[in-house]
Amino acid sequence: MFSRLKFCFLILVISVNLSEQSEQYHEELFIKPLPNGFVNTFFQFTTRWNMASREDLLHTKLTPRPIAEVLYNYDVKELNIALTQGLWRYELWGYPVVDSAPGAEAWAWFNGDNLTESHVSRQWKDLTSTFSGILCASLNNIDEANTVQPKYSFRPRFVAPKNTKSFIKYSTLPRENVCTENLTPWKKLLPCSSEQGFASLLNSGYVHNTNYHSVKVAIRTFQEAKTGELTMELVLSANLVFDPILISSSKDYSIRKIFGQGLNGVCPMSSSSKIYVDITEDKFELVPDSDDVKESTRGASTTKFAIYDMKVISPNDLFNIAFVKKDKQNLVPIIPPPILTAHRYILAKGQEEGKIMTEVTNNHWADLNVVLQENIPWFVPSYMHTLTVKNGNEVLKIKEFHYIPGNDRERPYHLEIAFTVPAKSTVKVYFDFDYIFLKWTEYPPDANHGHYIGSAVVTALLPVAKNYTTIPVEGYLFEHSFNASRPSYFIQIHTESLLLSLPTPDFSMPYNVICLTCTVIALAFGPIHSVTTKILTVDTDGDENKGFIKKVIGKIRDKIKGKKSAPKESVEEKPKSE
């Protein structure tokens, strides 16, 4: 009996060891004190799984089952879903590790044998519906009417067998409110859930006191065409920006203060568990300090990180890092803006017509090539013949132009243009649109709040990596961004989403109108019918032929006139028959 148990245990240990080899889980936390006193925290939970064949997807260990099933059932090779509350302020905060649009944003790459457009559309619909359930978000509202297929803006980050065609689907739901109900199911995708490890810091109550928070699910796959070997990478990331003044009304802060509790050990399933603190600015004294300080030089800008390897420091106990401001003077910092920023707004007076204006600013000393993607919902009829790209008064040349006009209730307006933003200048891109009335059932609840227009996406290759912390495409851990110098740095930034007040009907009006119209039609039908079908004859003494009511009216009229009824001529109007 005992030996059998022992044998079982042995098998268990072996299998665990095996799984550790093929499936790895890493947790990382990146903390960066921002120049304006805010603090950016970025959690990344990475699961990487090498498997011999696709069938292995059905036997999950660290990877959540629903995600593996999605990969198994659909031809999706890369999937990104982000739920974001608030807006990333590039001017003040630099660039985030992972950028996402306000509200919900989703895009996926599909690749497979004999895949057709209609297959992809159906799979996309199924996929978003599935994730709607997994993340408790309204992703099921994604359909053909708000999905576009970017041509230039998005690049695949997966590897697929050669000679196959890839399809992309991109959609945003700017109205989506991101809340605790999304965070809880998101945390459940983690191997340790929120019990242990870095995820224990994500307390709902504190997460929603942030100025910006974004949770993201990113999946990508690498497949060898010959061997059929498959690597799956699941990255769950959360990006939170705190304002210490709102939390503790002082400029000092600590992990415990901003998250509500200290770090509760590490996740036992994890292969690595590290905290990176950006100490380039050196404004804070870290308590406890870290001995492991690394310098990363990337694209001519050097960043210093203090690294806390939690597996070594405190695998089981509560842990806290305090940030104490060194310089107590109340100085207002001058923050140099990042190289590329973008803003968008509506220009309109009244509710008849307006302009959607996107400003792309290049603060660099050299020209920058950018691709701008506009995804305008169908209820904002836009006129692309009015599209203007201007730098000051100079009209710029559009290098690439991709435009799919929208169609009411079926397809959004999708515009992608490539142009060069000259050095140290702001390019304005604008076009006209009309305000329209929708069908009265198409207004959302709280119709007078307005309709949202999703953010525009600006894509560029930056020449320098200032403020740039994105992990390179071949890497998957935060530390892979260290010293990762490249000729250029791919960046995608999002503008604000817009709130558009469409003219709204008075919603009690349809009822009134229906009642009134019915009454009027009912009352008018009889007389109009008789006028148009009968010959009018004014009768003098035909009282016998009159109806009851007319008799009564006639009598009353006679009485009023004092029974002075003068004989009238009988007039007959004959229909013209000639």
Place this chain on the structure above:
Amino acid sequence: MGILTDPSLSSNDGGIVKVLAQHKKKICFLLYIASLGWFCCLGMSDFNHSAYLSENALSPGLVYTEITRDSEKLAQQYHTEFLHERENHKGTPIPWILAKMKQIGLETHTHNYTLNYPFGGGKVFTGTNIYGILRAPRIGSTEGIVYSAPFRPKDSLEADISASIPILLAFAESARRKNYWAKDFIFLVTDNEQLGIQAWLEAYHLGGLQNDQGILNSGSLPARAGALQAALNLEIQGMELDYINVKVEGLNGGLPNLDYFNLVQRITAKERISAGYKQTAGKMKYTTHSTKIEDNLKHILSMILTQANCVPTGNHGLFHQYRIEALTLQGIKAKSSHQRAGVLSVLKSIEGISRSLNNLLEKFHQSFFFYILVHNDRFISIGDYMPCAILFVAVFFIKSFLMWHDLNKKVDKWNDDIYDKKCEGEVLEIHYMQSIVAFACAIGLGLSLNFVCKNGAVSEFFAVKFGFTTENTVAIVILCFVLVGLIFPFLFKFDELELKVLQIGSQIFVGCVLLTVSLLNFSLGFLLGIFLTPLGIFNEVGQNKVMKYLNSLYIILCHPVLVIYYFAVAITEQNFDNLAFKDFIEKVFMAFSNIATYGVVDNLIYGNWMFSITTLALFPAWILYFSANLRDWALSGSSRKVKVE
């Protein structure tokens, strides 16, 4: 529905038409009196409603205010610094305000604008607005609220409002420390009174892309905060206040949503500040039951007079054109030591208003946009006051209908006579052409007056050639056109039928103008109606001589220029006593030309309608009425062609 088949209406001598035609003078006069009577009734509590909040999301005063004494102290400190800065700094103390906003933690920007003054040889004015945006933690900059405070230099003729900016900053400082804001707050300091705010709003909503770049060059803004939901303008005169006057009237008589006004009422009442519309020192709050009709009517009339001149009473008034609900809190400085409201209660009110506005999910759309305030807590809705305007307008349409009816009857009868009884004479036809030409000419005259006045080149020409000032040029241009208007009737020769057609046209024209104006700005429409309706009543071809004399006299007295002239006289009379006759005339002429020039400039810069209405509607209408009257005299003098038998 018998109305459709009732032969009495379609035949010539129908019942209703007959009654109308018989008693038209009486009926029209009765309608006029009824309108005035209805207006007087509006003061009675049965004709107006008590105020209530329609928008539940506002829930005023539901939260405890969190602003503390520290903010009050801060405001006082800012005030001292501000006074010092204003003393030492010419113009807006931009660096000081920017520094304070940055310290608070706002995203700060400046906005420069240029005004190329359309007259007077290209004078150029520049100004700078400063604004700081508090980015709300709970939203991605899709919605915003504006808090504005105008900067007034010390030597300004207007009341000193030095406490506005310190209070604005103190509120910003306390708001910065809260995490519940769901709308971005823009704290805006403007200069040059209404010009600054107009430039800022244009820059925000038109982004320097508007076609008419010539006059106010407002450019674009470096940062925005999405769709603006509401605005609060502060004109606080001192750190110790007696009461707060809430100003609502905007450009062209626009008003903020009644919910917003009521919200301010509730919040200030909660903070125990005496506040209200046209508040005065002695006025008590919530005294509806004891107020008499006379007091109510006085209050209504004072609102009507303020609203009718189309000029905003404060910086809030320019927000309305972009459908942003806005009003001004004008804090009146305490004269005696008996102070009623301190800075803390003002700050608490602002916080209370902000928190209610912050709750708004939808923008203001409930309650009323068209109303007249009877009292702080009573109002007249559009449905209740519109009958006044409708009754006025009815006069014009009834009269024109009867004239039309009369005209057709006459022509038909004449022609029937020719056919049936073989009378001698030609077939009578109505010639519309000349009437239409006359009508078009009158409108064209108005248009050209409008164009010439607004064109800078004309005033430049006069300035260069004769050395006239802009005011004189405008006055002279107007007088020239008035002269043309006086000659106008002699250019046309109408027979009776054409004259009638012309009259019908002018009646309908004035009726339509009156209806439109009173829908958009009831006060102006009502005042116009009082003056114009008698014209409609008495204007008729072939009356007896006394009526004709009266009519002519009334028409001449009602000339738009003369009406402006009366105002000029009244203003001069009020401002200068004991002037010699010659000086008086000079002053009156100056006042007149000033009024006219302000009208033109307001129209060009702000889009004030007053000048357009006067030149495009009232002036042509007057010409038409005048012509009809004058030709009528001429016709009655000569033998009437039409009256053969």
